[in-house]
Amino acid sequence: MSFSMSESDISSHPGRLEQGRDRLQVTGDWILAHHGALKKQVAAWKQRQEAGPEVDLSGLAAVDTAGAALLVELIGAERLKRIGDLAPELPGAKQALLQTVAEAMASPLTPTQARVSPLIRFLAQTGKHVEDLWQQQRMLLSFIGLTLATLAATLPRPRRWRITSMVAHIQQTGLDAILIVSLLTFLIGAVVAFLGATVLVDFGATIYTVHLIAYAFLREFGVMLAAVLLAGRTASAFAAQIGSMKSNEEIDAIRTLGLSPVELLVLPRVLAMMVSLPILSFIGTMTGILGGAVVCALMLDISSTQFLAVFQRDITLRHFFIGLAKAPVFAFVIAVIGCLEGFKVTGSAQSLGEHTTSSVVQSIFMVILLDAIAAMFCMEMRW
Amino acid sequence: MVNAAQTPLIRVRGLLNRFGSLTVHEHLDLDLFPGEILGVVGGSGTGKSVLLRSIVGLHRFNGGTVEVFGERLDRLSPARRSEIERRSGVLFQRGALFTSLTVQENVALPLIEHIGLRRPDAEYLARLKLALTGLPAEAALKFPAELSGGMVKRAALARALALDPEILFLDEPTAGLDPIGAAAFDRLILTLKDALGLSVFLVTHDLDTLYSACDRVAVLARRQVLVADRLEVVEATDDAWIREYFHGPRGRSAHKAAQLSQEF
Numbered sequence: 001m002s003f004s005m006s007e008s009d010i011s012s013h014p015g016r017l018e019q020g021r022d023r024l025q026v027t028g029d030w031i032l033a034h035h036g037a038l039k040k041q042v043a044a045w046k047q048r049q050e051a052g053p054e055v056d057l058s059g060l061a062a063v064d065t066a067g068a069a070l071l072v073e074l075i076g077a078e079r080l081k082r083i084g085d086l087a088p089e090l091p092g093a094k095q096a097l098l099q100t101v102a103e104a105m106a107s108p109l110t111p112t113q114a115r116v117s118p119l120i121r122f123l124a125q126t127g128k129h130v131e132d133l134w135q136q137q138r139m140l141l142s143f144i145g146l147t148l149a150t151l152a153a154t155l156p157r158p159r160r161w162r163i164t165s166m167v168a169h170i171q172q173t174g175l176d177a178i179l180i181v182s183l184l185t186f187l188i189g190a191v192v193a194f195l196g197a198t199v200l201v202d203f204g205a206t207i208y209t210v211h212l213i214a215y216a217f218l219r220e221f222g223v224m225l226a227a228v229l230l231a232g233r234t235a236s237a238f239a240a241q242i243g244s245m246k247s248n249e250e251i252d253a254i255r256t257l258g259l260s261p262v263e264l265l266v267l268p269r270v271l272a273m274m275v276s277l278p279i280l281s282f283i284g285t286m287t288g289i290l291g292g293a294v295v296c297a298l299m300l301d302i303s304s305t306q307f308l309a310v311f312q313r314d315i316t317l318r319h320f321f322i323g324l325a326k327a328p329v330f331a332f333v334i335a336v337i338g339c340l341e342g343f344k345v346t347g348s349a350q351s352l353g354e355h356t357t358s359s360v361v362q363s364i365f366m367v368i369l370l371d372a373i374a375a376m377f378c379m380e381m382r383w
Numbered sequence: 384m385v386n387a388a389q390t391p392l393i394r395v396r397g398l399l400n401r402f403g404s405l406t407v408h409e410h411l412d413l414d415l416f417p418g419e420i421l422g423v424v425g426g427s428g429t430g431k432s433v434l435l436r437s438i439v440g441l442h443r444f445n446g447g448t449v450e451v452f453g454e455r456l457d458r459l460s461p462a463r464r465s466e467i468e469r470r471s472g473v474l475f476q477r478g479a480l481f482t483s484l485t486v487q488e489n490v491a492l493p494l495i496e497h498i499g500l501r502r503p504d505a506e507y508l509a510r511l512k513l514a515l516t517g518l519p520a521e522a523a524l525k526f527p528a529e530l531s532g533g534m535v536k537r538a539a540l541a542r543a544l545a546l547d548p549e550i551l552f553l554d555e556p557t558a559g560l561d562p563i564g565a566a567a568f569d570r571l572i573l574t575l576k577d578a579l580g581l582s583v584f585l586v587t588h589d590l591d592t593l594y595s596a597c598d599r600v601a602v603l604a605r606r607q608v609l610v611a612d613r614l615e616v617v618e619a620t621d622d623a624w625i626r627e628y629f630h631g632p633r634g635r636s637a638h639k640a641a642q643l644s645q646e647f
Contacts, residue, residue: 031547032494032498032546032547033498035498035500035504035508036500036501036504039504064547064579065508065511065512065515065544065547065579066508066547069507069508069511093577093578093580096577096578097578097579097580099578100515100574100575100578100579101511101515101578104511104514104515105511105514107514107520108520109507109510109511109514109520109523110507110510110520111520111521111523111524113524346528347482347528348482348483348526348527348528349481349482349483350482350483351482
């Protein structure tokens, strides 16, 4: 009954086309394994003859859909549909297969596809990308507005605060990230100390390494490094969480239950980030300075007492606040971008990947952009 | 059509499946004979899908033997196992089409990977398979997300048939389809089974599918196959669950519908 590859694996005779006395002889196995060779034979035969040839199918050993498709091409779908008249000697199963394939191929298999010139496609792509970029910024702005509006509506009603969810997210985004943030800032602190020492030693001003470390970490690096790390770690997590909920129709379910996805999903994440990032920035600042102090003590002969004394005398508290003030802003932007990219997922695995990547790229970009703007502002204000 | 003298394509003996302390299958025996459509039914949680996954090698069972084409998949080398696996096709419950590929690329993938066809040839054959399952030509270039539920099932069936398998596994093929679409799908499976000489292992909840398509029905309950035989024999089996299932309101109406369609 079964007549596909398996049985013919042992001793498969590739199918052949031969001109018999009055008819074309089809013999051997017409199966997928010999598809390439059979296709060439059929093509060669069709070149020589215009009309569908008279064929003798009695020598046909094994046939599957691929072979049947070639036979349909050779003989023609219309004629093979009447397989009973054409080759009554074939077993019923083979007849049924050939007939089914012929019927499937009666209408053209290749869909009509409009051809577009490469230039026009390039222009269209460019236009689409620019339009997308514009739409993306608009969407981000309106999503920020939506988040703030929902926040304003939720704040006066403590019953609707999602404390549990928020605490869980604080643990995931904050507590679980402490180790990596402190390790990274510690190492960068050491690197900055080496860098400063290398330049300053020529002026005999090694002691100013302390100032360099203090300014760098209090104002910029503490918060920046923490923000960039969370952008990679948390924005992607938010996008993936919300994105897979979106493809599982969970977001739709939330909506149809009369609940607000922004209130349920976005607010706890945004608020958790706004708690976590300032704390992580503080920790990052401290460990960064510690890293610098260790290098100072071990390599530059600036003892920790001396380090602290210089620090206390020359560095004002203002720098610390300037650095820390940026943290909640970065946190808000990172969380909102992560959530928004999650909502943009359309259901396919590819779309989930694209938007997760995009959330990281966008949030790091925004963090650096905002930081540059803040630095310029502070310089102009002489803070 | 089915006689005991035939060697079964699939032979399950003494299958044991445990999840923690929950035993899903114990001493489970089942055969699939060449050229038949075997319907596997059972209540929720009786391990119909687990049985299917055990047979196709997606689930590592705790005991017993599963032979496919007379070979034990769990004992084979990866290369030999892949050869055996190519001789069966699986239609998953939700289609499991690759979302990042077009429909025709989905079907062409095994042809390119296993047979080594050139891409145009593979896609041509893929479109043929899609036409066999009754999809319009335009559907070939669409992505799975753009298809309706019934079309996804058909496209997934086309992918399962890509390598002209001898055994076709169907996991709830009509779940999520409207009655008209489900009936059309049952007919499609029957047509393709006759034309392509398939043996079909069909897990289903759909009584209409059982009555209209299946040659034999296996009932899973109490961790075993209670009975596996022609529908009349199964219906007559004295068991509370089977009575409830086949003689409940839905069972009766499906039976009636099947009788009506036979008269015409």
